[in-house]
Amino acid sequence: MLQQTQAATVVPYYNRWLRRFPTVRSLAATTESDVLHAWQGLGYYTRARNLHRCGKMIVEKFGGRLPNDPDELKSLPGIGLYTANAIAVFAFDQSLPIVEANTARVLSRLFNIRAPIDSTSGRQKLWEASAKLVPQKGARHFQNAMMDLGALICTAHNPCCQICPVKKFCRADKPASLPRKRQRARTISITEWHCFRTSGRTILLERCRQRWRGMWMLPKIQQRNSAPIHRAQFSFTHHRITLEVFRGRSNRLTTRQRWFSCHQLNRIPIPSPHRRAIIDLFIAERGAGLHPQRS
DNA sequence: AACGCGGGGCG
DNA sequence: CGCCCAGCGTT
Numbered sequence: 001m002l003q004q005t006q007a008a009t010v011v012p013y014y015n016r017w018l019r020r021f022p023t024v025r026s027l028a029a030t031t032e033s034d035v036l037h038a039w040q041g042l043g044y045y046t047r048a049r050n051l052h053r054c055g056k057m058i059v060e061k062f063g064g065r066l067p068n069d070p071d072e073l074k075s076l077p078g079i080g081l082y083t084a085n086a087i088a089v090f091a092f093d094q095s096l097p098i099v100e101a102n103t104a105r106v107l108s109r110l111f112n113i114r115a116p117i118d119s120t121s122g123r124q125k126l127w128e129a130s131a132k133l134v135p136q137k138g139a140r141h142f143q144n145a146m147m148d149l150g151a152l153i154c155t156a157h158n159p160c161c162q163i164c165p166v167k168k169f170c171r172a173d174k175p176a177s178l179p180r181k182r183q184r185a186r187t188i189s190i191t192e193w194h195c196f197r198t199s200g201r202t203i204l205l206e207r208c209r210q211r212w213r214g215m216w217m218l219p220k221i222q223q224r225n226s227a228p229i230h231r232a233q234f235s236f237t238h239h240r241i242t243l244e245v246f247r248g249r250s251n252r253l254t255t256r257q258r259w260f261s262c263h264q265l266n267r268i269p270i271p272s273p274h275r276r277a278i279i280d281l282f283i284a285e286r287g288a289g290l291h292p293q294r295s
Numbered sequence: 296a297a298c299g300c301g302g303g304g305c306g
Numbered sequence: 307c308g309c310c311c312a313g314c315g316t317t
Binding site for chain 1: 307308309310312314315
């Protein structure tokens with residue numbers, strides 16, 4: 001959950017997740033739809049699918065116990081170099097380097113690394129720097145301190161160099177100008193059209209294909225036939241998407257479409273912009289029994 | 296070596 | 307608005 005998502009955002013999801021899947025076996029035994037539903041709203045849903053597969057592999061290949069060897073950890077879906085080493089460091093107190101957003105920022109400043117930290121050469125320098133610093137004993141405390149330093153003092157904006165405990169080791173000329181990152185693609189704007197088609201207390205939804213795969217959204221339509229009854233904007237990597245929803249019918253009922261009753265909506269995964277649209281539109285129709293997800 | 300992938304928070 | 311966030315797998 002913490003991969004590219006701020007810890008404060010994760011906390012409520014993490015607590016709900018552990019109540020819902022208290023053991024790795026309960027996770028392995030559930031459906032992908034249920035996993036996506038528990039993840040709903042957190043984004044980057046491939047992480048949820050990978051964690052599900054990961055749970056199954058832990059049960060089937062590792063007897064229900066998480067391995068402590070970084071190479072075995074890396075063989076699990078969703079566990080890359082950072083996560084494998086982080087588990088080995090924080091769960092098993094092994095002495096290994098870790099590089100993530102916080103430590104990358106700290107290390108780039110300490111060592112004055114000017115190469116973009118998301119480039120191959122920049123990443124290599126960061127991992128070398130981390131390996132150079134990590135102590136043989138007490139690596140867990142050390143890496144924890146490095147991350148807290150990045151989170152609380154060596155911050156992305158307005159780093160508090162005055163109170164930094166390692167100020168005298170820092171080689172950065174201008175700490176605030178680091179780390180550097182590669183230039184990103186220009187944001188492009190897109191408008192997407194979907195329909196709100198209901199019949200009594202049921203609503204027509206459609207399986208998402210690539211983005212949000214495995215989730216359910218309002219059916220796509222190719223043509224707008226009237227004024228939108230709902231409009232919302234959301235951003236997405238380098239896309240800015242305007243979601244327009246029209247009353248009425250999708251062209252035809254495809255195999256990817258299904259009718260759902262209102263109370264079913266609280267048990268299936270729906271991407272946040274579409275969930276908000278559905279709630280908004282049902283409330284506009286004086287509520288058909290739908291209520292926002294309860295924690 | 297790039298790219299795609301969500302969503303919320305902040306300056 | 308654009309940048310940032312306990313990265314990863316794919317192309």
